[in-house]
Amino acid sequence: MxxxxxxxxxxxxxxxxxxxxxxxxxxxxxxxxxxxxxxxxxxxxxxxxxxxxxGRSDFPNQINNVLVFPGVFRGLLDAQSRTVNTEMMLAAATALADVVSADELNRNYIIPSVFNDKVAGAVAGAVRDAARAAGESAEAAMSGPVPPAAG
Structure with a gap:
């Protein structure tokens, strides 16, 4: 596009x-x-x-960053991630797109509304899972190799 x-x-x-x-x-x-x-x-x-x-709210298919930011931040907080990577952003984009079902998809509805209550949770879960898969979560850091003791 x-x-x-x-x-x-x-x-x-x-x-x-x-x-x-x-x-x-x-x-x-x-x-x-x-x-x-x-x-x-x-x-x-x-x-x-x-x-x-x-980007206009008075037309269908409004592109607005408010769609993903709450979910991205929630996912990062849930994973206790200290970084953001491309995989996390791609997971957020895919989750956003997946909120629109095949039955709903049409020329006036290719992206969910900023008022769709499914978006934040879907994006948060995808970002959290991507952070964990990348080893960027606090859980992954705690389960990694133990550094040798000083001395």
């Missing part, structure tokens, strides 16, 4: 030229803070794209 990073400035990077990238079927996602006027009008984008996702 083409993705154009954006910024809430007059020099936003998601322009008409950028959004002409295509996939089959066309999909568009412009991330960043909503601006006035919008960098890319989601209504206009829907005329040429099968799926449109935006």
């Amino acid at each position: 083409p993705s154009a990073p954006s910024s809430p400035t007059s020099t936003a990077s998601c322009t008409r030229a950028v959004r002409t990238w295509s996939t089959r079927p066309p999909t568009r996602r412009c991330a960043g803070s909503p601006t006035t006027p919008p960098e890319v009008d989601p209504g206009e984008a829907r005329r040429t794209a099968a799926v449109v996702a935006t």
Whole structure:
């Protein structure tokens, strides 16, 4: 899926030229803070794209970091992890995507709402499990080799 990073400035990077990238079927996602006027009008984008996702709350498929942060932090705390790695973030993304069932999936619902009460728990469990699998949890640290005694 083409993705154009954006910024809430007059020099936003998601322009008409950028959004002409295509996939089959066309999909568009412009991330960043909503601006006035919008960098890319989601209504206009829907005329040429099968799926449109935006940072705006007044359109379907809102992309917002509030979706994962509570679950990521809960998972890290549960695992007592002192680090965050790529595997944990991929586990969070997969858990987020898995909240939307195949029966629910459609062009207006590819990502759960920020109000979906299943998201935080699903993401937290996935991050916790990924931290444990990577040996990044306090449990893993305690079960590792015992250092030799000084002396």
